[in-house]
Amino acid sequence: MTLVIGLTGSIASGKSTVSLMFDEFNIPVVDADKLSREVVKPGEKAYDKIVNTFGHEILRDDQTLDRKKLGGIIFADEDKRKQLNSIVHPAVRERMIFRRDSFIEAGETCVVLDIPLLFESKLTHFVDKTLVVFVDEGVQLKRLMERDDYTEVEAWQRIKSQISIDEKAKKANAIIDNNGTKYESYIQLEKLLREWKII
Numbered sequence: 001m002t003l004v005i006g007l008t009g010s011i012a013s014g015k016s017t018v019s020l021m022f023d024e025f026n027i028p029v030v031d032a033d034k035l036s037r038e039v040v041k042p043g044e045k046a047y048d049k050i051v052n053t054f055g056h057e058i059l060r061d062d063q064t065l066d067r068k069k070l071g072g073i074i075f076a077d078e079d080k081r082k083q084l085n086s087i088v089h090p091a092v093r094e095r096m097i098f099r100r101d102s103f104i105e106a107g108e109t110c111v112v113l114d115i116p117l118l119f120e121s122k123l124t125h126f127v128d129k130t131l132v133v134f135v136d137e138g139v140q141l142k143r144l145m146e147r148d149d150y151t152e153v154e155a156w157q158r159i160k161s162q163i164s165i166d167e168k169a170k171k172a173n174a175i176i177d178n179n180g181t182k183y184e185s186y187i188q189l190e191k192l193l194r195e196w197k198i199i
């Protein structure tokens with residue numbers, strides 16, 4: 001039996017940081033953000049739909065998506081965000097399930113699905129347990145602004161486009177408190193994997 005863990009959190013709460021730690025335990029991770037970049041490459045169906053919906057002005061000179069520009073549009077307008085989600089999410093979901101099932105068929109003890117919008121998109125039925133990477137909102141804002149060089153307004157738009165981190169923490173089977181150092185988060189993960197009898 002493979003245990004499927006849904007790893008989530010809010011934007012810049014530390015999902016990618018924690019997902020890298022699963023490597024140490026040889027636990028495979030399927031990363032929805034990575035898949036969402038794959039499915040919008042030129043030549044893919046979702047790419048054509050995005051260009052038809054948002055126009056050529058969201059393309060760079062090399063015809064790839066200008067992600068910063070598209071982000072600027074969809075995080076400032078909920079209807080446009082829903083339009084983009086309805087194009088990208090089905091393609092991501094299909095690839096994610098395919099990869100999850102390949103790991104299950106290969107007999108892995110555990111597989112992690114790193115899904116930023118696990119609760120928003122109601123995808124918890126894809127996983128056995130949910131794990132939320134938690135940070136206080138102030139820490140989240142600071143890390144997001146520093147990592148992506150956003151203004152405070154841009155960072156808040158992105159934070160507010162998701163269910164609050166407190167609400168996600170309430171829904172989770174387990175939490176990693178990532179307010180401290182990365183090492184402190186690693187120790188929490190190791191303890192949890194022991195509790196869940198994965199290591």
Ligand SMILES: CC(C)(COP(=O)(O)OP(=O)(O)OC[C@H]1O[C@@H](n2cnc3c(N)ncnc32)[C@H](O)[C@@H]1O)[C@@H](O)C(=O)NCCC(=O)NCCS
Nearest residue numbers: 010011032033036067070071074085088092116117161162
């Ligand atoms: C708008 C886009 C082009 C901006 O790209 P950018 O490279 O700046 O951001 P990236 O894709 O790395 O996402 C960073 C984070 O933003 C958050 N986020 C992204 N899309 C959304 C969304 N539609 N709603 C809420 N939060 C989102 C997530 O926490 C994600 O981890 C891109 O985020 C996108 O295509 N979004 C739609 C697909 C999506 O929902 N992806 C996230 C889960 S699959």
Ligand SMILES: Nc1ncnc2c1ncn2[C@@H]1O[C@H](COP(=O)(O)OP(=O)(O)OP(=O)(O)O)[C@@H](O)[C@H]1O
Nearest residue numbers: 010011012013014015016017143147178180181182
């Ligand atoms: N414990 C920590 N201490 C200090 N900095 C951290 C810690 N955890 C993560 N960070 C930093 O905070 C930023 C956000 O972390 P990360 O990219 O892992 O978040 P994420 O949840 O995957 O983000 P996104 O939702 O955008 O995909 C990064 O710059 C990362 O290096």
